[in-house]
Amino acid sequence: MIRISLLAGACLLLGTATVSWAQSVPGTAPLPGDDFVLRGSGDLTDADLQDAEIEDRDPLTDLSETDVDALDDDDDDGLRLRNTVLDEQLRLSRPSVLRAPVVRRPAPKVRAEPYDALGIKLGTFILRPSVDISVGYSDNVEESAGGAAGSVVTIEPDIVLESNWSRHSLVATLSGEYETFPDTDEEDDPSLDASLRGRVDVSGTLQVETELTYALDRTGTSDADVDSDAESGPLVHTFGGDVAVSKQFNRLTLRAGGGVERQIFGSTTLSDGSDGSNDDQNSTTITGSLRATYELSPAFSPFAELVVERELFDENVDDGGFNRDETAIVARVGTAYDLRGTLSGEASIGFIHARLDDDSLDDINGVSVNGSLIWEPTALTTITADIGTSVESTTLADSSGSLVYTAGLSVAHSLTEQWGLEGEVDVAHSHFMGIDRDETTITGNASVVYRINRAMSALARFSHERFISSVDGEDFTANSIVFGLRLQQ
16 A cells, blocks of 8 residues: 555656656747637647637737747747747837838738749748749830830839747848830839848847848839930939837837938930939938837727928929928827737827928828728738838929829639739829829729749730829829749749
C-alpha cells in the first residue's frame, strides 16, 4: 500500500511538472490573447482544437504589452501573429497625409490560395517578384479630346521584399508600369513607385515608423496645368520621407508624425517641337500630424487628428505673377472599426482650410470626408471602398487651387479556385477656387482572371474612362480592352 501511494504521488508530481513545463515551452501553450476554453475531456485532436469555443476577446487588439512580448520569437506562427498584432495596433492610430486622398485602397485579390505565389526565402526575408505583360487596343490612347486610337503594350514589374522578424519590420517595394503605343506618335508613358518602410519596436507599447518614397509619373495633357498646345505632359519626380512615433497607454494611443516631400516637374513638349518650362511648379512640402486614438472595444476605436502642411515653391512667384506658397490645416474626428474580421476600416469627417501667401487669391475651405472599408461578406468575395478629400495647388491665373473629392469601389469574387472576377469604379471631382472651373473623372474596369498555376495567371480586362469639364471642348471618353499574362514567384 505504501509503495502504491508513493507511486501515485510520484505520478501526480510528474504530471504536474509536465503540464508546467509544457506551458512554458514555446508553441506548446495557447498564445497570449487567445483565451480559449476547451469544452469536453479526453484526448484532443487537431479537429477538436479547431472546434473549441473561443471566448469574447480579439487577439489583435486586446493584447497587453506583456502579451505581445510573450509571443515566441522562434516560433513561425507566433512570429507572424506578433507582427500582425503590432501592425494592427499601429493601423488604428495611423494618420492620413493631407495631400493624399485617404489610405490607398488595396488592389482586389481573387481568393485562390492554392494558386498564390510562395515567394523566395532569403535568410530572414521573403522576396515576392512578379511581372504583368499585356497587349490591347484603345480608342483614345492620348486620353484627351480628339485623341487617336491605337494599340497599347504594357509591362508592369513588381517586387516586394519583406522581413520575417519577431521584432521590428522592414519592407521594400518597387513597382512600375511602362506603356508604349506602336500605332501613334504618342510618347511612351512610364511610371514608377518605390518605398522603403521600417518599424522599430522599442517596446510592446512604443513603436517608431520611418518611410522613404520615390514616384515617377507623367501628367496627362488633359490636366488643367498643362499647356493647351502640349503634345505630351511633363514627367514628375516625387521624393518623400516620413517618421512617426506611436505610444500606447493602455487603451489610449498617441501618435506624432512629420514628413518632407519634394516635387520636380520636367518640361512639356509643345506642338511646335519646343519645350515649355514648368519650374514654377517645383515645390517642397513639410507636413506634421498629431493623432489620439481610444479603444472603446475591439470593434471601435474613435480618434481625433490634426494635420498641418506648409508648401514652399522654388520660385517666389509663378509665371502668372502669383505667390503660390500656402499653409493648409485639416482637423477631423472619426473611428476605426473591425467587426470580427468581416468588416474593417475607418471613417472620419472634419474641416479643411488652406491659405495662400498671396492675398489676391481666395482661401480654400471645405468639409473633409475620409474613409476606407474592407468587407468580406463571404469567403469568396471581397469588397473594398474609400472616400477622400485633398487640396491641390494650381498655376491657373486667379485660382488658389482645387478642392478634390474622391471615391472608389472595387469587388473581387472567386468563381472557383482558378477563375475569378474583378471590378472597380473610381470617381474624382475637382472644384477650382476663384474661377469657374470644375472637373470630374470617372474610371471603371472589369476583369476575368484565370490562375494557371502558382507561377502564372491570365487575364482579360475592359476599361472605360470619362472626363467631364466645365470648359468647352475638353470632355473625352476612352475605352480599352487588354489581354495579359502574369508571371510570379
